[in-house]
Each structure stands twice: as structure tokens, then as C-alpha cells.
Amino acid sequence: MRVGIASIGISRFGRRNDVNVFDLAFESIEEVFNEGFISPEDIDYIVFTSTGFTPEFSPAGIYNEYVGLNPKAVHRVEAACASGSAGIYTAYNMVKSGMADNVLVLGLEKMNELETPSAVEYLARLGSYFWEVRDYGITFPGYYALFMTRYMYEYGATEEDFCLVAVKNHYYGARNPKAQYQREVTLEMCMESRYISRPIKLYDCSPITDGSAAIVISSEDSIKRLGVDTPIWIEAIGSASMPASLTGRTSFTSIESARLAAGKAYQMAGIEDPIGVVDVATVHDCFTIAEVLAYEDLGFAKPGEGVNLIRDGETYIGGKIPVNLDGGLKAKGHPVGATGIAMYVEIVKQLRGEAERGRQAPIKKGVGLTHNIGGIGQYAYVSILRR
């Protein structure tokens, strides 16, 4: 029995002072039901994913009430910035076990409710708080600056190389009407932006974002019964962890948990080499260096050679493996608890052939991939979807 995706929805991402949290959730839910395949009464269970930028300490029940899904059961899933993927994995298991036919996964974060310094501190607390954040004062740009520095030292990459990731992702963000930044940036704009945590500059960072995304995970029988016209199947979800604290790390040029999760996902999907098989991927580009690490951890390039993919334009449409054609976390935005679901929504759109003009990948093998990291790798999920 296969497990697939019956419906998707996503809100506009950005600084959404125009809506409250409930209306922000509803923007995604409304799209899900407006696709016309599924009704609220078809839903068996709701998984809500959010790290908790809200004074509601147990938000799942409140959202469930607001969107009108009582008396269906609900709980919240949290795995820092990988919460969305952990929630989808939960729903996948509920359907695969036969306990549910259709599970709605709803992810939301309204990060601009807090003032920016607080949001940055909040994000840092998704790292190793007691040890590294409180005692040493590190922030997320600080964490990734360590990786970028080491990568530059080991492989001779330059700050320009990483800015090329920002240029690519803003190029596609400019073509995505849901993206936070719908404008292109040049290499010069990125290079001239101020340092946040050297060598990471402002344009190397993903923004603070308000947004929601939703998806319905369904059994093959249910998908047939509902008459879903272009079902997308979940072929594999690989997951792994690693120490949260950086003192437990042996490498700063790879996220080992992502490498393990990818290995499991490829094995489950029967993929030996993703190049030539994966038509399109979304990867966790919370910082530009993170996208380059993802290329290598996912086997798109050998260690030290990920930077060549962006230098050679191989992750644009027309290249070896197009990546983040929605703008990525970098330009589309990164509402942390919703991000993993937004990645799935994007791959489903791509595999269905529904992405906007200028950002639709050619779909040859019908295979897509998502790569979602929480914290600095203490959570990692890699998924393979197939049309």
C-alpha cells in the first residue's frame, strides 16, 4: 500500500502584519480544500508543526478549533527547523499503519510577532541552549559561520561562491508569487552587504518569516477514492540525528545526520546516484553555506566539489539538478515550523507541473527530493517523492 499526497496549500510568506496567526493558518487550509479533492470530514487526524513563536504554549488544539476540525484528534510535532518533515513522517506512519486514511499536516510560524532581536535569540535557543547559547552567546549565523570558514579553508572556496547561491535563490524567488523576497539580487549586492557573523553577510542569511503550509497525506485507496488527478507518492523518508552541541562534532564541512538520512532515503527508494534521477530538489538553505553542504551531503557532488555546482550553474533549471526553484529558505522565506511542509508543497507543484513560468523544472524521471535540517543537524530528514 503506497502513501501519497492528496492535496497541498501554502500561504504567502513574508512579514504578515496584515493577518493574525489563525488567518495565516487558514490561508493554507483554504487552498487544501479548494483543490477540490478532499473535504474536512475526510480528515482523520491533524498534525500541527510549529516550534512555538507564540504565547499559546499548546497551540495545536487552538488551531484545530479555529479551522473547524473538531472532533478530529490533533497533536503538535516539533523538531526545530525540521518540524515540518517530522510532522509529515508522523502522518506517513499513521497512514502506512492503516490507522488513518487521510492526515492533514499543518505547519505555521509567525516569527514577526516578536521583535527581531528576540526572534534571533529565540532561533539561537533552537541550538544547544544551556551549553553553547547561554554560556557562549552563539547565534545561528555564528554556528554556520564556523562551517563556512572551515569550508573556505579546506577547499579554497570564496565568499563570492556562496553569494552565487543567494543570487540563484533570489532569481527564483522573484518568480514565486508566494515568496517573501520577490526580487533578484546581484553578486555585488550580496558581496557589499554587511557582515552578520563573518564570513556570513546579510545576503547569506534566510530571513525571519511569517507563513504557513499544509498537506494531506493519504493512503493509495483513499487517493483513488477521492479522485486525486495527479497523485504524488512518498517513496522514502530517511531520518537521523547527531549531537546538538558543536563540541561533539568531528566535521565542519558536512552535516553527518543529513548524509545518513540521505543514505537511508536513497536505499529505500532504490536510488544509487541522484544525478540523472532526481528532477528537482529543495534543500535547507538557512544560510548559503548550508546549500553547498547539502549538495555534498546528498551526493549531488563529492566532498569539496559542491561549490562547483553553483559556480557552473548546475543547480539552475537546465543544469544537472535544479535546486530551490521556489527561492528556497533564502528568498521564499523560512517560517521555521512550516518549512518542511513548504518544501513538500513545492516538490508536489514541480512534479505536477504546476510551478509558475520561469521556475518549473523539466520533469523527466518524475522524482523529487526534500532535505530538511533542524538545529545544526540534531534533526535531519530526506524525502523522495515520485509522480
Place this chain on the structure above:
Amino acid sequence: MRVGIASIGISRFGRRNDVNVFDLAFESIEEVFNEGFISPEDIDYIVFTSTGFTPEFSPAGIYNEYVGLNPKAVHRVEAACASGSAGIYTAYNMVKSGMADNVLVLGLEKMNELETPSAVEYLARLGSYFWEVRDYGITFPGYYALFMTRYMYEYGATEEDFCLVAVKNHYYGARNPKAQYQREVTLEMCMESRYISRPIKLYDCSPITDGSAAIVISSEDSIKRLGVDTPIWIEAIGSASMPASLTGRTSFTSIESARLAAGKAYQMAGIEDPIGVVDVATVHDCFTIAEVLAYEDLGFAKPGEGVNLIRDGETYIGGKIPVNLDGGLKAKGHPVGATGIAMYVEIVKQLRGEAERGRQAPIKKGVGLTHNIGGIGQYAYVSILRR
């Protein structure tokens, strides 16, 4: 393929200023592995349940590192005071789907890290924060006072009746070496205790508790392979929700979601009438009124007649259906994110025949039940376990 419980562990509950959060988690983990059936390398995935009384905003990854379970994947599950049951349901589905052989579910809350007034405010935020807590200033004792008042009005119950629940649960708490309050209380002590939110008195309330609990959910094949000597099987888990805000309620003498969850669980387990079938139960007695409501929502008594069960001593050992022989939330304590797991641990001990002298139920049919509520019913889980 059945799904069962390979191993259990629980910390001492109470005001645990003698340990930090990590050592509190380890007390349960250590018991799990010391049972001798399972080793860390057998674990495929970790589900961490906690509502978040901690400055670590994404604690799952940190605990996973501390207890030495990298690179196994982990995420956090939260459903207010029903987080533990939602976590077990997640693990149950992972095993039943065939994606995992053994899943460790670890629940923890260290509520005394916050000063008591803050803990009470924190707890209130597990209700409907924006609407009822912030705007109207309600607290959890306030929520349940509404239920107790209405129950007294409709059915002629008295404050003494509810104090009888406290007397029973403290009687058993006094016989449980892990309980927060290992001492009996008399009806007079309860009746003379001060009002917290009239008619709820101090001794009608469960305490603020530090504690952890852990359980390993495994496939039937794995349980055989590991040589578990007294496996306990999960026959059914029923779940449901209802509006978080009380303005959406039609009854204050029942938690409708619990009634629905129980109906589903009984149907799945093929139980028509729990009396004479269920040997022992743990129910969510966050307040004494909540235990009486549970009797009725679970079908142990008809509406309005739950109070007779406690008046007649029918929920003591030797009665129709013994309830909360570990002291319940009332005397054992209520570390909110760990409570659902602690309930399972207790039922497993009872069905194995391993409870301490004076609090072991006679096991005739080999059937146990747990009833776990989150918030004021926006989360509800009822489970049936069988030896």
C-alpha cells in the same frame, strides 16, 4: 502484527531540586535498559514528549545527545497534558507501519525550575490563551471549578464526595515509592484545606511535579527476538478533540472528546462494557472532579452516577474497577509532558503483577486502560492494554 511494550522506566516524582533535567531523564532511561531486554543499539527512533518548561526551545535533540542515542532520529510531541499519549500513539504507528522495530518514548517535565506562580501561569497557557487566559484571567483550577460546580448542581454531589477521590489516591500514593506524596490524607484534611478556586480546594488539585517516564514500543517480532518475558500488548488507542475554549462547550459534566476516544478504543478492542473486563485503569485526575468525569466518560458509570463509585469504594482494589493505584496525578504527581507515559508504565506494572504490595490489582482478564486528557479536552487519548 501486534504492537507491544518491551520495556518501561520511571523516575521518582516530586520536587527534584537534587537533579538537573538531563539526570532526571536518565533515571527513566536507565530503568528501561536495566530491565535487560533492550539495548540502545536496538532503538530505531526516539519520541520525546514535553510541553516545554525549559529555556531549551527544542529539547528533543539535546536529550537525545545526552542519553547517547545519536545518530537515531528524534522529534518532540506536544499535546499539553496528553503529550505522553500522543507520543506513544506516534511510536505505535511507526512500529505498526513497519518503519521501526523499537521506538523509545521519553517524557519529561521539570516544572519546579519555574517558581510556582509562573508554573501556574504556564499551565494556564495550555488552555485557550488568547481568549480565556489572557483576556479573562482563568487558570486551570478555575476551568475545573466550573465543571465541579455544574456537576454538584446537576447531580447533588457534595465537596465531600470529591475529597473521597483525594483520600483514595493518597492512600495508594502512600504505597508507591515513586510518588510525590507518599502519605495518606483524611477526609477532614481535604475538607479543611483552603479554596484555590471555589469549590476546588488545595487537596482537590494535583501538584506541580518534576519527573520523567520512558517506554519502548516494539513489534511482535522484535519482542520475541528480544526475549521480553511478560510482553504487554497495545490493543487499541482511541483519540479525539474538542474546542479548547469553553465558549464552544455544550456540557460541563462530561469531556466529550474523552467519551469519543473511549468509544473508539472499546470498539477497536472489542469491549462492550468495561466493568468486569478492565482489571485496572489510570485516569486523568488533574483535579478530583476530573476523576469522577472520567468514570462516566469511560462508561464505568452512567451520567451522574460516577460519584457513587467513589462513595461506595468501587474504585479501590476489591471494587468493581480499581483506578489510579499509583496515586494518580493527585498523589503520584503530574509532570505534564511525562504523565501519559507514566500512566502506561503503571498499567504495564499492574498487568505484569509487579506493583508494590498493597497497590497491586488482581489481574483476571489481563486488561488495563489509560485515560489521558490534554488542556480541558482539546486532546484526549484512551488506550487498552492486554497481557
